[in-house]
Amino acid sequence: MRWTIKPKPEEEQIKALATALGVDGLVAQLLLQRGITTFEEAKNFFRPKLSQLHDPFLMKDMEIAVARIEEAVANGENILVYGDYDVDGTTSVALLSSYLDSYYPNVATYIPDRYTEGYGVSFQGVDFAEDNGFTLIITLDCGVKAIDKVEYAKQKGIDFIICDHHRPGSELPQAIAVLDPKREDCSYPYDELCGCGVGFKLIQALGSRRGETIEDLIPYLDLVATAIGADIVPITGENRILAYWGLQVINQNPRIGFKAIIDQIKKSELTITDVVFIIAPRINAAGRMEHGQHAVNLLREQNLERAQQFAKEIEVYNTDRRNLDQEIAKEALLQISENKEEEGFTSVVYKETWHKGVIGIVASRLIETYYRPTLVFTKSGDKLAASARSVKGFDVYRALEECADTIEQFGGHKYAAGLTMLEENYEAFKAKFEEVVSQNIDKKLLSPEIMVDAMISLDQISPKLMRIIKQFAPFGPGNSAPVFMAKNLMDAGYAKVVGQDGGHLKCRLADANVGTKGGSIDAIGFNLGTKLDLIKEKGFSAVFSLDENEWQGNISLQLKLRDIK
Template sequence: MRWTVKPKSEQAQVDALAKALNVEDLVAELLLQRGIRTFEEAKQFFRPQLSQLHDPFLMKDMGAAVLRIEQAMGCGENILVYGDYDVDGTTAVALVSSYLESYYPNVATYIPDRYKEGYGVSFQGIDFAEDNEFSLIIALDCGIKAIDKVAYAKEKGIDFIICDHHRPGNEIPAAVAVLDPKREDCSYPYDELCGCGVGFKLIQALGSRNGETIEDLIPYLDLVATAIGADIVPITGENRVLAFWGLKVINSRPRAGFQAIINQLKKQTLTITDVVFVIAPRINAAGRMEHGQHAVNLLKVTDLPQAEKFAAEIENYNTDRRSLDQEIAQEALLQIQENEEQDGCTSVVYKATWHKGVIGIVASRLIETYYRPTLVFTKSGEKLAASARSVKGFDVYKALEGCAETIEQFGGHKYAAGLTLLEENYEAFKAKFEEVVSQTIDPKLLTPEILIDAQISLEEVTPKLLRIIKQFEPFGPGNPSPVFMAENLKDNGYAKGVGQDESHLKMAVTQNGTPPIGCIGFNLGNKLEIVTNEEPFSAVFALDENEWQGNVSLQLKIKDIRP
């Protein structure tokens, strides 16, 4: 691990903000690192208000989208709400379709089959729309590159409204409206919305024409918060407001589908981390193992007993998914070792029989062992399909652009992408990808980095500090949970390995005679010797709460340890 301490802010700025907010210098420093410089900015950060959301009509083509939907409703047209099979796509489809259905009956949903149709808008989906007399398709979390598909639909008399958040190509599809804040010709003030977020802006615009206020749309924000967490978009600006209020809905009056999942857990209050690691994988499992429509059904059902039945089915998919991705990850690791390619800058692996639904998860698992841009390929019909994952600071999407001559099609983000290619091009792609990455990556990015907000003493670690930090939530990209470093620590003599194979580290630390503070270090059992040899050590940690038999105490969540 590389430890990087963030540069300190100017003392005058720290003093001014600490005085304005009546907080300690440390809290002022943490806020300055998050771009908060004034009392007013701090107030918006700690108390996100729905009034901070932007006017949806600032998004290019929003007016055209609203008019086309109103025209469809006025003329009795059939509307097909179409979305990708991941969490962002299925939540977006559930959100827009259920909103439209509250006004208008002729609405149906369509999620493409991951295996038969692949990612995004498909010709098969358009044929389905034609066969069932749909004249308007609203595409969510996909479509920004579907130029040929939109043209094909137009020939059949079917209009498209595209709501996407992926980077456009050189050409924009000839749809009735293309809502995408990443369009270069779109001046919307915030361009980091997820697909479900763009869908929410659409219903916000429709609602404003029906005399609804933003308060009327609060029940839909549980879906938006889930998509924001799952799609790993920055939790800044408008996303912070949407996630903050969405979590309130999840914790106070969740829809039946979420309630059914929550009922299986033992937690009272869910954080964005719980949404990412508990709710999102279950929603995703439907599209990975069976079909994304199962997730939409769960998210739209209003009857709790029925929701619990759907949730139990999805729990089974998730269990199957978990064992499958672990099995494939082991095979992929073995392949890297046998091919003796550990010394390169990339990991690219392929097996025809690997399950397409879990290759993205497997790519993320491989990065835990070999920290470098990674692609996992499998056979998909006549072609090969891959999921790409990257390391912090490296744009894998740009790297794929550099390999375009060997790829059939690709799309995605800086850190995650998908692609297809012809089997005969696999070796050429693999060599080209290694060449592009090795020429463009900063070698230090191949070592994982821990960004440290501040070096502190254990005396500063107090329940009050933890209470303030909890108000920084929801955490995520752009607003990570604060990370600290402390030096000259000593174990109080009771450090031990815990858990299966004693792979985790449990201890209590003191510093210059301070009272011991409990610590847990997940997957740090191999650091036990550093802690127990009676020499002082340094640690990087976040503040955490430990709940045990009804008692709650402050603890340090250790991220790394050094002599």
């Protein structure tokens, strides 16, 4: 791993902010590195307010979207709320449909089948709308590229309102309204919302017309926070406010569906990391293993007993998903090593029997071993389908654009995308993708980077520092948990490997200059078991974040090791 130490702000700036806030220089430094320079900015950072959310009508087409929904309600039209099968899509559909349900009965939901329809708006979905008398489809987390599907619906007298956050193509669909902060002609002040975030702005706009305040919409924020975490959008600006308040809802008054999941995992206080690694995979598992509608049903359920039954089913899907992705990841790693492709700039693997629902997770697993832009292909009907994942700093979506002549369809983000292609184009695509990446990637991006906020000594670590750092949360892209580096360390004599395969490192660290008489602190290093011999030597350096270990009701401070040299 590459360790990169962030530039330290000017000493005068640190002192001025430290004095204004009554904190020490280290905390002031961490805030300045996050762009927080004044008392007022710090207050808003530590206590995000819902009043800081932007006016939803600043988003292009919002007035038109609200007017069309109000017209549909006034005329008694049937409204179909349509979303993708992943966490962002299913939470969005649950959010908008349950909001509309609260005052209007003619609302139904539609999640496309991952296997028969694929990603986004499908002709099958439009046919379903026509067959069942829907005259308005509202899409969430998809639709900004569905030009032909929207045209097809128009011919059938069905209107579309699109709520999306993906990059539009050169042309927009001919929908009644296209709500997407990434539109070139949209001047909305924050363009990093997830799909569920755009859905929330729509209910905020609808609510304002109905005399509701932002406080009335707080119960929907558990869905928004989950989507923000799962979709790996920056936790800055509006997303940070929504995530902060959404986590409070999850921990204090979650909807019945979340309560059913949380009751199964038996964890008291959930962080955004828990949402990403505990709640989100379970919601996702429905669409991966069975059908995304199961997740929507769970998230909309009002009856606890029924929700617990849904949650049990989803738990089974999640266990099956986990077994499957581990098995496929092993096969894919073997394929890379046998084909000697680890020397290239990309990892592209294919097997026609791999389960389409888990190839995205497998791509992420491959990056953990071979840190390269990665695609995992499988057979889907008479075509190939793939999930792409990238390394930090490299835009895989742009790279796919350059390979567009070999691809049928693709969509996604800088770091994650999906595509379909004809099987005969696979080898040509593979060669082209390798060529594009090798010509455009900065070679240093091929080894993972740890950004270090500050150099500290172990004696600076205290429960008080931990209490302040916890208030920097929720953490995520754009607001990562602070990472520290300490030099000249020694093991206090307790180091051992733990975990089923001895993959993790457990130890107690002290300053080598003063030894254990200066005190020592527990540390855990996940996947750092191979570093056991290294820490038996005095004078090593470590990169870590601060963590709390909960054991038999006791909470103690510990270091979460990221790397050792």
